[in-house]
Amino acid sequence: MNREELRNRLKEMSESELRHKKDPERGLKLYENFNRVNHESKEPIYIFDFDTDLNRISYRNTKFPRNSDHSDLNLQLAITQHSRYSKLPIHIHNYVEMNYVYSGQCKQLINGKLVTLQEGDICILDTNVPHTILETTENDIIINFIMLKPFFTTSFLSRLAGTGIISNFLVNAISQTQNHNRYIIFQTGNNISFKEIMENLMCEFFNPQICSKEIIESYMVIVFSELIRTFQKNQAKDYNASSNTDLVDILKYLEDNYKDCTLNSTAEHFNFHPNYFTAYLKKVTGYSFKELIQMQRMTKASILLTNSSLTVQEIANEIGYNNLGFFYKKFVAYFDQTPSEYRKRFS
Structure with missing residues (x-):
């Protein structure tokens, strides 16, 4: 898969997206059997737990059928496109989620606060942060990265070991054993090279081949390294x-x-x-x-x-x-x- 093919597929409306557009409430029925916890607001919070079955996330998007010869990447990582027009209940999860706004915008309710992400923005959500993505349009292409805790232990922190504080500056909130109930936003803006990196990463994930695991992990290191740069530049402007x-x-x-x-x-x-x-x-x-x-x-x-x-x-x-x-x-x-x-x- 090349980047042009990826772009076309991301823009296409899938069958599920067409169904959600016709009946946005329909998707909420999928979560009726999920476990729930009570929140301070007394509103039930749904629990999304995918520790043992990332495959059902990786394979659920029919736009990107996986290569069966190299499907088991054992990455502790899944990448999927958010289904436009669908409705999600407010939920928490036991994994780290990174939302990347490929195009359009993304309105989220995080810890009761309305957050609007623009094209190029990335939001990293720690475990147990109550949130949901609000209404979307056809132009709102949002890519979800679902990363289990072991991904940061075995693949990420070890590759960024030389940066110590700098890497921890980003991922301390998503360490293996701590839940900090927070999120962080990065604004990459019109950084074309960053978008190309994300496209190459998605191409490799959606169409895995020999050595894809190593290539995907390397791209993730590059992505987080770029976010470090982005954060530093933004802080310099703000202070x-x-x-x-x-x-x-x-x-x-x-x-x-x-x-x-x-x-x-x-x-x-x-x-x-x-x-x-x-x-x-x-x-x-x-x-x-x-x-x-x-x-x-x-x-x-x-x-x-x-x-x-x-x-x-x-x-x-x-x-x-x-x-x-x-x-x-x-x-x-x-x-x-x-x-x-x-x-x-x-x-």
Whole structure:
């Protein structure tokens, strides 16, 4: 499948979309047997749980029949086109969802707040965030990426291991064990190269061949790397920081020097007053200096646990903890499991 064929198929109205256009309420009946939980608003929230069966997501879109010779990609990832004109109940799910507005717009209700995404925008939703996509038109082409937690453990974080804080800056909310009940929006705008990357990724997913798994994972690394750039550029516009300040440069410095750097030494390195630097970091990242250093240490520890034979004591020393008990306490608070349990589960 080439990009031109992909574009034509995305624009086509499928049989289900035509049915939804004729009777939008019809689709709601599909969810009558789903489990529900009560919300603060006392409105029932439906539970979407696809941990054990991503295939029914991957194969449900008849626009893109899968190649049976290479159908089992074992990616912990599914990509599908949102069915236009369909109605969804407010729901939560146990996977991470990324909505990409390929064309048109996407109106969502997230945590009771109306959010409107324009063409090129991406919204990443953490697990257990109540949300739904509202009314759509024929021009609203929305691509849904459904990513199970293990995808970030085995395929994503390991490929972005060298970025430490920078990768965690995006995916800390979607780590293997934590539910943060939040979302983040990226605005790629008219970035043609980013759209081409997304098209190439979809072509590979919808028409898998030999080595498609590796290629898809590589495209996902590129996608998230581009989002890091996008986020940094948007933050620079939104905050009146020094013209010489580059957020990614600061985060990279923290990654490289997390064992020895202090708030004062880092502020001095970037020609900031410590108080201003503290406010700047909190404003543009949402984290304090101490929290960012902690994030880098825990990221490094998790990588060493799953990619080395070092003992827990050696790992604690490697990331700057001389007190093993204190390291255990911090690790359990961050990952909700001991280092040994983490190694056993994710190695």
